[in-house]
Amino acid sequence: MRVLGIETSCDETGVAVYDTAPGAGLLAHAVYSQIALHAEYGGVVPELASRDHVRKLLPLVRQTLAEAGLAPADLDGVAYTAGPGLVGALLVGAGTARALAWALDVPAVAVHHMEGHLLAPLMEDNPPAPPFVALLVSGGHTQLVAVEAIGRYRLLGETLDDAAGEAFDKTAKLMGLPYPGGPQLAALAERGTPGAFRFARPMTDRPGLDFSFSGLKTQVLLAWQQSDQSEQTRADIARGFEDAVVDTLAIKCGRALDAAGSDTLVIAGGVGANKRLRARLQEMCARRGGRACFPRPSLCTDNGAMIAFAGALRLEAGQHEDTSVRVTPRWDM
Ligand code: KG4
Numbered sequence: 182m183r184v185l186g187i188e189t190s191c192d193e194t195g196v197a198v199y200d201t202a203p204g205a206g207l208l209a210h211a212v213y214s215q216i217a218l219h220a221e222y223g224g225v226v227p228e229l230a231s232r233d234h235v236r237k238l239l240p241l242v243r244q245t246l247a248e249a250g251l252a253p254a255d256l257d258g259v260a261y262t263a264g265p266g267l268v269g270a271l272l273v274g275a276g277t278a279r280a281l282a283w284a285l286d287v288p289a290v291a292v293h294h295m296e297g298h299l300l301a302p303l304m305e306d307n308p309p310a311p312p313f314v315a316l317l318v319s320g321g322h323t324q325l326v327a328v329e330a331i332g333r334y335r336l337l338g339e340t341l342d343d344a345a346g347e348a349f350d351k352t353a354k355l356m357g358l359p360y361p362g363g364p365q366l367a368a369l370a371e372r373g374t375p376g377a378f379r380f381a382r383p384m385t386d387r388p389g390l391d392f393s394f395s396g397l398k399t400q401v402l403l404a405w406q407q408s409d410q411s412e413q414t415r416a417d418i419a420r421g422f423e424d425a426v427v428d429t430l431a432i433k434c435g436r437a438l439d440a441a442g443s444d445t446l447v448i449a450g451g452v453g454a455n456k457r458l459r460a461r462l463q464e465m466c467a468r469r470g471g472r473a474c475f476p477r478p479s480l481c482t483d484n485g486a487m488i489a490f491a492g493a494l495r496l497e498a499g500q501h502e503d504t505s506v507r508v509t510p511r512w513d514m
């Protein structure tokens with residue numbers, strides 16, 4: 182089964198084709214990022230995002246099919262992100278996907294964006310099999326999930342305020358880094374001196390699997406305002422912040438593995454591209470005699486491949502929907 186995946190929940194237009202035939206897998210995937218469009222506003226402007234998806238989606242579908250060496254008629258289904266996300270942006274993907282499916286007379290399937298992220302590591306070689314624990318860390322979510330089977334998820338803990346990616350982005354912004362700050366803050370941290378600044382590991386001093394990152398941002402703001410604001414200090418603070426987030430996530434992941442009685446941790450979502458987080462969780466899982474599974478960095482951030490893959494699994498299980506165009510901007514997994 183060859184499935185086209187369409188992702189337009191926020192500021193990336195993602196398109197991919199996934200083939201479930203043995204040995205086939207991901208045939209092509211392309212992502213167009215709107216970063217340059219939103220940069221001058223310091224964050225995503227929803228209406229501009231919708232309009233840009235309208236401009237870029239169909240050319241990207243054509244490009245992806247050409248790269249996969251396929252004609253539209255070779256597709257067996259179309260999967261699209263139906264939420265959570267920006268409603269206008271979601272509607273562009275949903276409307277286009279439904280129209281394509283109708284024109285090609287193939288089923289369409291709505292995919293939960295976070296389930297897409299969660300399943301992305303299963304596209305890699307030697308994929309983990311459920312049950313396992315998943316850490317979902319994106320710009321909008323920070324969740325620990327017990328994955329009992331594909332489609333059967335139990336929430337173990339989540340953030341009570343900012344998501345991890347959001348904390349990276351806001352912290353970067355308050356130290357004057359341009360949007361999108363997360364990856365830039367991480368790059369800056371590489372030049373920072375470990376231990377020069379030490380911030381709290383929020384909510385690790387009591388039991389539980391929930392997170393809170395907004396206080397950390399305030400601590401950074403105070404440290405930054407009281408500092409000499411030199412380039413090296415900015416890098417040192419970035420390093421202190423990154424170490425605090427990574428430590429906090431690692432501590433809670435360890436607890437979640439204990440709680441679920443699992444030795445396999447799957448990490449997904451944009452912050453999963455963070456080098457220090459990857460190294461730290463890999464080392465922790467190895468020490469426990471288990472393993473940490475990440476998708477390649479380009480499949481951590483938003484992409485169409487994860488939607489094509491999650492959709493293919495649903496279509497193979499016989500799930501698809503009627504022809505109405507429905508999106509769900511706020512949606513629990
Ligand atoms: O999954 P994603 O692409 O979009 C959402 O679903 O939110 O995640 C984007 C988030 C942003 O907050 C971005 O700053 C963060 O992931 N991010 C990173 C890194 N790369 C992306 N955060 C820390 N280190 C990185 N290398």
Ligand code: ZN
Nearest residue numbers: 298319482483
């Ligand atoms: Zn995402």
